[in-house]
Amino acid sequence: MSFCPEPGLQEVVEAARGRNLFFSTEVEKHIAEADIVFVSVNTPTKTCGVGAGKAADLTYWEGAARMIAAVSKSSKIIVEKSTVPVKTAEAIEKVLKRNCSDPTVEFDILSNPEFLAEGTAISDLTCPDRVLIGGKDTERGRKAIDVLASVYAHWIPEERILKTNLWSAELSKLTANAMLAQRISSVNSISALCEATGADIQQVSNSIGTDSRIGPKFLNASVGFGGSCFQKDILNLVYICESVGLKDVAKYWESVVTMNDYQKQRFVERIISAMFNTIKKKKLAVYGFAFKKDTGDTRETPAIDVCRGLMADGAELCIYDPQVSEKQVRLDLATPKFEWDHPVSKASPVSDDESVAIVKDPMEAAKGAHAIVVLTEWDEFKTVDYQAVYDSMVKPAFIFDGRNILDHDALRAMGFIVYALGKPLDAFILNGPAA
Ligand code: UDX
Numbered sequence: 001m002s003f004c005p006e007p008g009l010q011e012v013v014e015a016a017r018g019r020n021l022f023f024s025t026e027v028e029k030h031i032a033e034a035d036i037v038f039v040s041v042n043t044p045t046k047t048c049g050v051g052a053g054k055a056a057d058l059t060y061w062e063g064a065a066r067m068i069a070a071v072s073k074s075s076k077i078i079v080e081k082s083t084v085p086v087k088t089a090e091a092i093e094k095v096l097k098r099n100c101s102d103p104t105v106e107f108d109i110l111s112n113p114e115f116l117a118e119g120t121a122i123s124d125l126t127c128p129d130r131v132l133i134g135g136k137d138t139e140r141g142r143k144a145i146d147v148l149a150s151v152y153a154h155w156i157p158e159e160r161i162l163k164t165n166l167w168s169a170e171l172s173k174l175t176a177n178a179m180l181a182q183r184i185s186s187v188n189s190i191s192a193l194c195e196a197t198g199a200d201i202q203q204v205s206n207s208i209g210t211d212s213r214i215g216p217k218f219l220n221a222s223v224g225f226g227g228s229c230f231q232k233d234i235l236n237l238v239y240i241c242e243s244v245g246l247k248d249v250a251k252y253w254e255s256v257v258t259m260n261d262y263q264k265q266r267f268v269e270r271i272i273s274a275m276f277n278t279i280k281k282k283k284l285a286v287y288g289f290a291f292k293k294d295t296g297d298t299r300e301t302p303a304i305d306v307c308r309g310l311m312a313d314g315a316e317l318c319i320y321d322p323q324v325s326e327k328q329v330r331l332d333l334a335t336p337k338f339e340w341d342h343p344v345s346k347a348s349p350v351s352d353d354e355s356v357a358i359v360k361d362p363m364e365a366a367k368g369a370h371a372i373v374v375l376t377e378w379d380e381f382k383t384v385d386y387q388a389v390y391d392s393m394v395k396p397a398f399i400f401d402g403r404n405i406l407d408h409d410a411l412r413a414m415g416f417i418v419y420a421l422g423k424p425l426d427a428f429i430l431n432g433p434a435a
Contacts, residue, residue: 134169
C-alpha cells in the first residue's frame, strides 16, 4: 500500500523519538516489561468460512493475546485499539488467562477505540471530540480505566474522557462509523432523486446541514465512501446483528453498504448512457484513485469498483492520482474484494491489463480522451488548465465529476458536456445526444 505521510506525524515522531518514543522489533522483551499494552493489530473482514464477507477476522488479535500471555511475568492493562466486534474483550480475556503460566499475573482489558480519520489524525489525536475508555464495572476494572484516563489527562480535558462499560465502548466504535457512513449513503440516495427532479444536492445538503440537530458534516454527495473502516465496520455490525437474531436490524445497516454500491454503479451507468451507450475502446481519463484527498490510501476506494465497471464495458482507462503508484492501482484492480486486508501470502496478483495506463500528469491522462472522470477530490484537480485539456480531447468532450469539486459552469462555457452528481442535468445528458 502506498501512503503519503500523515500531516504532522513526522514532527511528532521527531520531537519524541529517543525521549519517550522508541521503535523496536524485540516485541516479546518489551511486552514483558510493559504495564500497559496497546493492541492495534488488523481485524480484516473474513474472506472464507463462517461469516465470510461480513464478520471480522480476529486471527491477529488472538495471536497477539497468546503472545502477551506467554511472555508476561507481571500484571498488565491490555488496551483494545483495533476495531473489534462486541464481546471481543471477553474472548481475549479467556485466551490471556488460560495461556499465562504465572498465576499471580492479572490482565485488565480495556476498550479504547480510535476515532481519528486519515489526513487529520494528529489534530484528531491532540484535540479529539472525545476519548472513550470502556472497562469492567468492578473495582479493579474502574481502577484500570482511571490509569488509562490519567495518560490522556496530560492533554485532554477530563470532561472529554468518557468512561463506559466494555461492551458500550466496543459497540460505540462500530456505531460511530456506521452512522457516519449512513449519512453519506442517505445523501447519495437523495443525489439520485435530485437528478430525477431538478433539485441540486449541494443546496439540499446545505439546507439540511444548517439544522443544528443534523449539522453540516458528512453530507457531501460523492461517488461513494471508501477507506479501511466504513464498509468493514458496517458489515461487522450486520454480522453481529444476524448472530443475535436481529435480522431486520442487520438488513437496515446492510442497506447503507448496498446504497454505496448503488451509487458507484449508478455513476458508471451515467457515463455509459451519456456517451452514446458505448465506451468500448474509448479512452477515459480517470482523475484520482485514492479513497479521499491528501492520502495515497486506496483501501476500499470507490475508484476500484468504478474503474472495473468502466473496464467491463470495454473502456480504455488512463489513470492519474498524485499519490497512488502504478503498482498499487494494478494490484487493487486485480485483487478480489476483502483480500486487500490480509497479508499477501503468494505473489501479488498485479493486473497487467493493457486497457489501463497509469500516468503522472493530468494533461497526459486527458490527451485524446473522450471523457474525464473525477473520482477523488484532490485540490489540484480544481486548477488544471481545462481549456488546454479540452483542446486536446476528442469531441464531444465529457467531464463526469464524482466529487462535485469543479467549476461546472466554467467547464460548460469551454464546451465540455458536464455531469455533476446530484445536480440538474445538462440537456445532452438528460435527453440523450440528440439534444
Ligand atoms: C473514518 C472515520 O471518520 C474515523 O472516525 C474512523 O476512526 C476511521 O474511519 P477515514 O476512513 O480516514 O475515517 O475517512 P473519512 O474522512 O471518514 O472518509 C471516509 C469516506 O467517506 C471517504 O471515501 C470520503 O471521501 C467519504 N465521504 C466523507 C463522503 O463521500 N462524503 C462526506 O461528506 C464525507
